[in-house]
Amino acid sequence: MSDTSITTQDIVQIDELQNFGINAADISKLKVAGIYSVNTVLSTTRRNMNKIKGLSEVKVDKIKEAASKIISIGFIPATVQASKREKxxxxxxxxxxxxxxxxxxxxxxxxxxxxxxxxxxxxxxxxxxxxxxxxxxxxxxxxxxxxxxxxxxxxxxxxxxxxxxxxxxxxxxxxxxxxxxxxxxxxxxxxxxxxxxxxxxxxxxxxxxxxxxxxxxxxxxxxxxxxxxxxxxxxxxxxxxxxxxxxxxxxxxxxxxxxxxxxxxxxxxxxxxxxxxxxxxxxxxxxxxxxxxxxxxxxxxxxxxxxxxxxxxxxxxxxxxxxxxxx
CATH class of the missing domain: 3.40.50.300 (P-loop containing nucleotide triphosphate hydrolases)
Structure with missing residues (x-):
């Protein structure tokens, strides 16, 4: 999947993380915690993800890294934000x-x-x-x-x-x-x-x-x-x-x-x-x-x-x- 921006409103389901080395068991733990998309992974703090039962700090870092490879976040041109608002x-x-x-x-x-x-x-x-x-x-x-x-x-x-x-x-x-x-x-x-x-x-x-x-x-x-x-x-x-x-x-x-x-x-x-x-x-x-x-x-x-x-x-x-x- 090509890089995009979290602000484009392209929702990526969390199962996509399996293509970046995250196992199904850890994805299930995220779903139990109410995290069902890669976008939500990126917007959830490491502090809160560390509270999820069964996820260590090392696993959380790995999940965050995988999510950032799917969706890029950061500064964007205002024209991209304007395009988002059109939706x-x-x-x-x-x-x-x-x-x-x-x-x-x-x-x-x-x-x-x-x-x-x-x-x-x-x-x-x-x-x-x-x-x-x-x-x-x-x-x-x-x-x-x-x-x-x-x-x-x-x-x-x-x-x-x-x-x-x-x-x-x-x-x-x-x-x-x-x-x-x-x-x-x-x-x-x-x-x-x-x-x-x-x-x-x-x-x-x-x-x-x-x-x-x-x-x-x-x-x-x-x-x-x-x-x-x-x-x-x-x-x-x-x-x-x-x-x-x-x-x-x-x-x-x-x-x-x-x-x-x-x-x-x-x-x-x-x-x-x-x-x-x-x-x-x-x-x-x-x-x-x-x-x-x-x-x-x-x-x-x-x-x-x-x-x-x-x-x-x-x-x-x-x-x-x-x-x-x-x-």
């Missing part, structure tokens, strides 16, 4: 006005976070995206499957079926294309994400939903005494999601809870701010604040984006999922 796919939220302020929809190769109080449409948006991601690209989809990690037990298959009818998709086929898991705690949530590697390496998946990102971490780590440990674990988990999104050209969509913030601006969401602190704020490329509007309307405010200005729009939640008020 980004925008997945429709179901609302044209919301897609517009996002620059087309929820983007692959990055993490998008929505936060807000209860009944503002976070989970409904997640359900709508699960269906929209399966649509053809010319209809605002990504022509891919979805992985859904549910931390609060709010996933509803019957809701997916309703939204699928709106987009003229077969409800049962739509459900078959969603891989669902109920995360019992923060450790299980991390393990589930590691397990995704075996599925993602084939390129069939285009969306990962985590609903919600902080629920388990808030329960498992209580009080100020455990805050530092919680943030460290959260940072490691978010780093994993970020790597997955870039490596496999996948959109990561997270919902988040809010907490009281009496000192916030009185103009917009005066009493609520997203949980997770700066760790979560820095990990999310795009942050959207959702709130209740007048009547059935909801308001989405784009608070942070690498390429779009701060703007807001209105949408509604109907049997068809997230949509515009005039739909």
């Amino acid at each position: 980004v796919i925008a997945i429709s939220t179901g609302s044209k006005s919301l897609d517009n302020i996002l620059g087309g929809g929820i983007m692959t190769m990055s993490i998008t976070e929505v936060f807000g109080e209860f009944r503002c449409g976070k989970t409904q948006m997640a359900h709508t995206l699960c269906v929209a991601a399966q649509l053809p690209k010319e209809q605002g989809g990504a022509e891919g499957k979805v992985a859904y990690i549910d931390t609060e037990g709010t996933f509803r298959p019957e809701r997916i079926k309703q939204i699928a009818v709106r987009f003229d998709l077969d409800p049962d086929v739509t459900l078959d294309n969603i891989m669902y898991a109920r995360a019992l705690n923060s450790e299980h949530q991390t393990e589930l994400t590691d397990q995704l590697g075996n599925e993602l390496v084939h390129g069939d998946y285009k969306l990962i939903v985590v609903d919600s990102i902080m629920a388990n971490f808030r329960v498992d780590y209580c009080g100020r005494g455990e805050l530092n440990e919680r943030q460290q674990k959260l940072n490691q988990y978010l780093s994993k999601l970020c790597r997955i999104s870039e490596e496999f050209n996948i959109a990561v969509f997270m919902t988040n809870q809010v907490q009281s913030d009496p000192g916030a601006s009185a103009l917009f969401a005066a009493s609520a701010k997203p949980v997770g602190g700066h760790v979560l704020a820095h990990a999310s490329a795009t942050r959207i604040l959702l709130r209740k509007g007048r009547g059935e309307e909801r308001v989405a405010k784009l608070q942070d984006s690498p390429d779009m200005p701060e703007r807001d729009c209105t949408y509604i939640i109907s049997e068809k999922g997230i949509c515009d008020p005039d739909d």
Whole structure:
């Protein structure tokens, strides 16, 4: 295989290491640890690989050396990075006005976070995206499957079926294309994400939903005494999601809870701010604040984006999922 760059999004399965002197037993150990591609080998630190049972420092060095022979990493011309960005796919939220302020929809190769109080449409948006991601690209989809990690037990298959009818998709086929898991705690949530590697390496998946990102971490780590440990674990988990999104050209969509913030601006969401602190704020490329509007309307405010200005729009939640008020 000719040298390429890890930034070209060419995913090389880990079995390719056998052609460079790595035995099948060591490759199996990597897979057990959630490492299914050569790209992931390169992005995993030696320190973490040394923690894998059965891999010595000598073996880790040998594996790293073999991986670097398959994929070259380092500085590249900005034109190569521009070519990579051309592969980004925008997945429709179901609302044209919301897609517009996002620059087309929820983007692959990055993490998008929505936060807000209860009944503002976070989970409904997640359900709508699960269906929209399966649509053809010319209809605002990504022509891919979805992985859904549910931390609060709010996933509803019957809701997916309703939204699928709106987009003229077969409800049962739509459900078959969603891989669902109920995360019992923060450790299980991390393990589930590691397990995704075996599925993602084939390129069939285009969306990962985590609903919600902080629920388990808030329960498992209580009080100020455990805050530092919680943030460290959260940072490691978010780093994993970020790597997955870039490596496999996948959109990561997270919902988040809010907490009281009496000192916030009185103009917009005066009493609520997203949980997770700066760790979560820095990990999310795009942050959207959702709130209740007048009547059935909801308001989405784009608070942070690498390429779009701060703007807001209105949408509604109907049997068809997230949509515009005039739909």
